[in-house]
Amino acid sequence: MKLPVGRILYIVDVLVWMLAMLVAAILRYEFTFGDINWNAYVGFVLGAAVLQLVFGLVFNLYRKGMRFRAGGFEDTLSVSLAAGVVGSILWIISLIFGGVWEISRGIMLIATPGALILMLGVRFIARLIVRNSRKPGPDSAPALILGGGYVGTNLIRWMMSDPSSPYRPVGVIDDDPNLAKRKIRDVPVVGTFADIECAAERTGAEVLIVAVSAADAALLRRIQDVADRSGLSVKVMPPIGHVVANGVHVGDLRDLSIEDLLGRQPVETNVSEIAQYLMGKRVLVTGAGGSIGAQLCTEIAKYGPAELIMLDRDETGLQQALINVHGNGLLDTDAVVLADIREPDTLKQIFLDRRPEVVFHAAALKHLPMLEQYPDEAWKTNVLGTLNVLNAAEAADVETFVNISTDKAANPTSVLGHSKRVAEKLTGWFGQETDKNYLSVRFGNVIGSRGSMLPTFIRLIDEDKPLTVTHPDVTRYFMTIPEACQLVLQAGGIGRAGEVLILDMGEPVSILEIAKRMIAMSGKNIEIVFTGLREGEKLHEELVGAGEREDRPFHPKISHADVNILAPENLDKDGFMGRIGKLAYAEKEATR
Structure with a gap:
């Protein structure tokens, strides 16, 4: 049976005392063995054994489950204190009873430092042996x-x-x-x-x-x-x-990872401000099955909401969000709501039944080239869908409403950008009308979000297919999903009615540089193909639109800007489509 390390050390320490006192007695009596009182020697060895056990336990020298490890100052101090106390007590006993037992008082003065040196030496050698036996193998x-x-x-x-x-x-x-x-x-x-x-x-x-x-x-x-x-x-x-x-x-x-190479220093968020408006509140997230929405739900759950309601029309996405928040995907809970923001009556009934106090609106269509082909879908989801959520929030007396926007809404040149710009204006109007914190948050590309550039590049590299880059000079702003969500939550705590809050995205990054680095990291010989800018796409994105005056009164990484408002009754689909047509025509003329 294998003895525990603590028990082995105790036995070794007793043997050390036995040897140290023997050597001390031999030296003290100058190798005249007949002068040594062997009965007293045995008695002092037994006394050392008892005292070493007591003070060894006091100083945790023989604790259960201990192992040999790299020694430090604390270990050396504990061994020294235990040996010093044991030696001192035995020396005092020799002072008092030395004459009676015929034992020299100098023996313990010689034995104690000798025992200490031996104890430390044994431990040092044992650690060297253990450490050498635990070193990484030659295959490492x-x-x-x-x-x-x-x-x-x-x-x-x-x-x-x-x-x-x-x-x-x-x-x-x-x-x-x-x-x-x-x-x-x-x-x-x-x-x-x-x-x-x-x-x-x-x-x-x-x-x-x-x-x-x-x-x-x-x-x-x-x-x-x-x-x-x-x-x-x-x-x-x-x-x-x-x-x-x-x-x-x-x-x-x-x-x-490529995310490491794109990332920036983490942005500090004020947890107390976030917790203040989320803790104990009923919170609803639209688009909860998407990349941003799902991460928002995960972050919100940390701040102790009374109820977290996750709404989406994608049942698989909702299941993933539920796993993130509750650790299961059973979907037999009212924490998830399957609904489409295009259905105003259904949406309003949900809001009136569940009475959310804080709403994060992340549901949207976001792929720029697709919306250029199908602008009517952008109108139905990004414009009318947002209006439906705003109307439902007003009916349910929601206190805080945060609309997730995009940098493409600044000086928009695409269907996506224009539809999100209109959504910002509608949110601003509701903020002014209700005098509550209805606001928008604007940021750029999110690293790793579903359908974004990085996962696309990764798949193309895995399949040994060329990477498609629109233009050698194109740049984009990037932010990690957790960072974006933390700043969105922060914005909800400091935003004011009708504002657009703009997250500091750092410096824009070259898409070509990202492609080259990803190819280098893969070790493959992958071709880069330039396809030309797509319709509605900018060479360089902007975060602040023309005429928008920004300041940073509360957070160094969040700018506040006022936006022109738009009342719902002034919504004009023909005007929306006409404006998009003008943008497309102007772009074609500019590229001739």
């Missing part, structure tokens, strides 16, 4: 660790103590001059960022693991470029908060 890939801070140190500790680790650290890359020529957990610091190529060749590394807690997209792009030149694959670590809370596990390391 040699890896350079970029970052010698907290994340990097914990990553190396995990690698060096897990024999199943797929990676073996062979060097650390860090720009901190204080770390130059030093070692982190026995792994040498082999250079700075500028030395990655040389370090990779010198160490034979195959992988570069990014262990930088605040690596932004610009740094990750530089890392990817250097890795490509050096023949290194790139892995990234999770944020420092995850490492602190959960430690490091093999599943934490993941490939560098």
